[in-house]
Amino acid sequence: MQTIGIIHTPFTNLEDMPIQPAGASDIQGEVVVHEEFAEGLRDLEDFSHIYLIYQFHKATRTELTVVPFMDTVSRGVYATRSPLRPNHIGISIVNLVSVKGNTVNVRGIDILDGTPLLDIKPFIAAFDQVAESRDGWMTATSAEVARKRSDTRFV
Numbered sequence: 001m002q003t004i005g006i007i008h009t010p011f012t013n014l015e016d017m018p019i020q021p022a023g024a025s026d027i028q029g030e031v032v033v034h035e036e037f038a039e040g041l042r043d044l045e046d047f048s049h050i051y052l053i054y055q056f057h058k059a060t061r062t063e064l065t066v067v068p069f070m071d072t073v074s075r076g077v078y079a080t081r082s083p084l085r086p087n088h089i090g091i092s093i094v095n096l097v098s099v100k101g102n103t104v105n106v107r108g109i110d111i112l113d114g115t116p117l118l119d120i121k122p123f124i125a126a127f128d129q130v131a132e133s134r135d136g137w138m139t140a141t142s143a144e145v146a147r148k149r150s151d152t153r154f155v
């Protein structure tokens with residue numbers, strides 16, 4: 001596994017930032033892919049949404065149970081999106097705005113500035129959209145998720 005680029009966002013502090021892209025719809029970010037991988041961005045621009053897969057590089061510990069931002073009860077880490085998982089890997093579906101050279105401009109980003117990028121994949125409805133899903137413990141509405149801001153629990 002190697003870092004393929006760096007994610008730049010307005011968020012320089014782990015506290016008081018969006019906890020998911022739903023809470024960052026107006027937030028612009030810039031994904032700068034290392035030159036040696038830039039050719040791999042060909043044909044990406046026609047997709048409206050992409051997955052960013054990245055390393056939660058400021059997560060310095062692991063917890064197998066956590067109290068998620070949207071809950072008050074402890075949950076198994078794999079039933080959550082907590083950064084404190086054994087492999088500190090995050091995934092965000094963001095709006096693709098443009099691709100210029102080795103830079104991908106995106107909107108709707110819930111990621112700390114300077115985060116190492118591991119992969120980019122296109123969101124493809126025929127592959128990725130599910131007709132019916134269950135959300136387990138997560139009972140909050142989209143509006144509540146959008147309003148929620150991070151705190152120090154995972155720092």
Ligand SMILES: C[S@@+](CC[C@H](N)C(=O)[O-])C[C@H]1O[C@@H](n2cnc3c(N)ncnc32)[C@H](O)[C@@H]1O
Binds near residue numbers: 056059116
């Ligand atoms: C709950 S996680 C969800 C991230 C992603 N959408 C996911 O589901 O994997 C989002 C929070 O992770 C934290 N975070 C973001 N970037 C990080 C980084 N590079 N290192 C450590 N924590 C980070 C921030 O507190 C942010 O609010």
